[in-house]
Amino acid sequence: MTIQNVPAAILLIHCDDQPGLVAAVTQFIRQHGGNILDLDQHTDKEHKQFFMRVAWELDAFAVEQTNIEKQFAQEVGNPYRMRWELCFSDEKPRMAIFVSKMFHCLYDILSRYKANEWFVDIPLIISNHAHVESIANQFGIECYILPITQENKLAQEAKQLALLKQHKTDFIVLARYMQILSPQFVAQYPNRIINIHHSFLPAFPGARPYHSAYERGVKIIGATSHYVTSTLDAGPIIEQGVVDVSHRDTVQELERKGRDLEKLVLARAIWHHLQREILVFENRTVVFS
Amino acid sequence: MTIQNVPAAILLIHCDDQPGLVAAVTQFIRQHGGNILDLDQHTDKEHKQFFMRVAWELDAFAVEQTNIEKQFAQEVGNPYRMRWELCFSDEKPRMAIFVSKMFHCLYDILSRYKANEWFVDIPLIISNHAHVESIANQFGIECYILPITQENKLAQEAKQLALLKQHKTDFIVLARYMQILSPQFVAQYPNRIINIHHSFLPAFPGARPYHSAYERGVKIIGATSHYVTSTLDAGPIIEQGVVDVSHRDTVQELERKGRDLEKLVLARAIWHHLQREILVFENRTVVFS
Amino acid sequence: MTIQNVPAAILLIHCDDQPGLVAAVTQFIRQHGGNILDLDQHTDKEHKQFFMRVAWELDAFAVEQTNIEKQFAQEVGNPYRMRWELCFSDEKPRMAIFVSKMFHCLYDILSRYKANEWFVDIPLIISNHAHVESIANQFGIECYILPITQENKLAQEAKQLALLKQHKTDFIVLARYMQILSPQFVAQYPNRIINIHHSFLPAFPGARPYHSAYERGVKIIGATSHYVTSTLDAGPIIEQGVVDVSHRDTVQELERKGRDLEKLVLARAIWHHLQREILVFENRTVVFS
């Protein structure tokens, strides 16, 4: 659920399941005068894990914003051995875009950005091809061209990481970036790199999924947005979408229909990430939407 | 979320929004040793209303099952001026089916019943046509034929109500029942009569929606399941479903495709009702699924 | 497109692409006084193959029904080196059902059968478990129980084949039949055995696809109907369907949601087969619907 027009705290919690968790968290908020805007929880019965997302208004909240983290740790988080993430609705996340030579997702993201659809900053675009420059200029965004070869890959990744740090990047979107990131790179942004893969994973991972879908004669194609891990196209899935196809659709047609799907599925994943609705456990996502 | 294999209490709550509601309810459960199985809440910001569904295990719960209602009322429900509904996962609801001359929904419901897909009893079928008898016999269910004319309507409805009471019916499913129930009848089962309408409401209410859909040249048709109110096809919507159509589809084809949709949409609505996932406010439903 | 209420010929054609094919076929129909009810064609540009389905009224057609095949062969089919299949709208296909222990698809098929939704005869059900007998009796259909072990498999398949022949079976539906048919068996009914697999193929072939889907954390599950070939779950796909799932869905919930999908996807595949809308080429289907 969208938090809008009001300073709010958002707390994502994950811990072993045990009685009294919801009571403890809601009591904490209540005691200090907070008003809950939204609360969602999920219990994974199989693994006995507890997940929660709660948002509350800060207006009448008695704890200073800078002290909430500490106070929560002391009163609830530590006693219940929780992992948690606290953020505030007025903090604008900073997102970097990586892109290669296909620009439909890039255009879609930048259009949403310019139309103020998302509460986000996009300080930079990184590409391995120079083609992107005119689009970046058109939308007034800084753009760095870093061509990748087998030889220079780690060196270029080092430059990418430096740029990301310099621009205080919170997370990265691979908007059809046709390079595989090294495990070292991925380790710098755990659950902070969102990829769009142009198939209904786990079907057709890797290269040329539309060709494979055509060969197999499927009647539905898909797109999958997931966090990047060190295993190709195997990270925790955030969003998937599908569209009907038929024998009439050539590979070219699948690509055309697929582009619209990729845009939509990636945009939805970014939205969930921006809303801090996602928790990851055992390579699966909990998406509180 | 499905509650299974464990004696559990399910509590549906509705009241004016105010701080501390979740804390109060979860504290009540916690204090008495209950373990929450599932919790979902919703705040209607516009109308400042609070809705909640919570389920907890009864095994270690310190309050006797027969006393829970009273205890909850005293400790939480009355102080916060809540409306609530308490039920238990081992209570099997009793459902009556009303049907006329189209039997696809009836077959679908009875097949699910026989396959033990639902935790429900179906003590009786009521129809205004004799055709249903062989199907009722085939599935071993009592069946009453009560033909309706303009003249005998209220008298027949009185007989229907008597039968429903006699069979201790909790709720009614109109599985393509082509009679309009009187307001008096509806008033006996508020939010307890589920209808399936063969269009995407509010488009095409009333008779012959597939003909109207064909005439208008829509590219998608739908089906809508809703609680029956005294206004025709205007009750709170529980579920909707759609299917693509094209210029190739005649009215007959729309009817064919629509039948599959009607079965599915009605079955989903019954499922939500059986799971006690539905709250109604201002002619809209909150469905905690 | 459905052919109804009128004696019609349906011709399915497949051959190498070449100029004049549509003209030749439509001239043949026209010359002999036939009125085209429906015509659809598809050219596979990559493989240079031509596919066509045409249906025409027989009322004023000058060629005797029993001579059409020969006449068409002589005038069009042989000169253009076509493969074709001719059938008539008043021939009722005969379908056998194979089923194991899950009956949702079986119930769905039999309900449609009894409601005269399909123009088909169902002379027999074959199962490897005795549980099916009461359902078969309930719907008045002959039922044969042939338990399968590793040892008796080929012998039992011989009995199955004998039964199929004895009942003049045109095609077979595996309505959740949990046995793998031998290549010899499959060879007897090429593109005449329809299976429903409970995943979005090619993802999750083989056993326990819902468990695999859960493990992978997909956000959409699917079902796939395909013709059976000698390679498990790899035959030409006829129909696929999907339904959204979330982190809230346990394996049990995936199975529940999946059952509805399986029923629907299998029923649609049977419908296309009954309408003679399907042609197979290179393990892919052309479905003229």
Place this chain on the structure above:
Amino acid sequence: MTIQNVPAAILLIHCDDQPGLVAAVTQFIRQHGGNILDLDQHTDKEHKQFFMRVAWELDAFAVEQTNIEKQFAQEVGNPYRMRWELCFSDEKPRMAIFVSKMFHCLYDILSRYKANEWFVDIPLIISNHAHVESIANQFGIECYILPITQENKLAQEAKQLALLKQHKTDFIVLARYMQILSPQFVAQYPNRIINIHHSFLPAFPGARPYHSAYERGVKIIGATSHYVTSTLDAGPIIEQGVVDVSHRDTVQELERKGRDLEKLVLARAIWHHLQREILVFENRTVVFS
């Protein structure tokens, strides 16, 4: 089906149904050495109308491109009293965009244009608000601001029509243009003005459909693309799309989800129009896709 990389003729035909139509058209193509790329036909049995779309290669076609129209008229079109439209795959249609203050559809269209997704020219944008200028500049497209009041409406429309003519506009896309065009204006571009309406028509025509959808408590919202006629939101439907919503979705959320749908549904309608796949009859469309 997309025609690509090859000079082709596309013929759209509509006439009273009668025997021999397909034979006559395909014979015409064959006789003159044309090779059919795609053929689709539809017979409206109720109204006894015949519709056809056929595309053929011009490479080996014996009739000069400029003579095809005349030749077809003489040999087939006039004898069978057809209405037809002939065009060529190398003719780039010219499209004008009308837009008011919401720019998601505009951005989507311009992004596709810049990415060469469509074979189209966009010579001008017309708006009743100045806000659009920076976007038009960003994409390098001429832009005319013509504010509309009750008093100046017809005068401004006259200017619009002059601009459209000056820029040789073939068709107009209303990409969320919040003005009702006068019947006189509409009459200048029959079946040449494509509108996107932000509801699942015929539900919620007119203003504020998302508010109405929210009030009614629907579980699915939609968007509809249609040709503009003189009756508001009642023209022939080209495309519709839907997305699931729930009680959690405020009007603001419906608008957010709806925007993605509007973009997609409008883009699909434009695609069909550009592919010359649409025929209109009795306020309904035949879309050969």
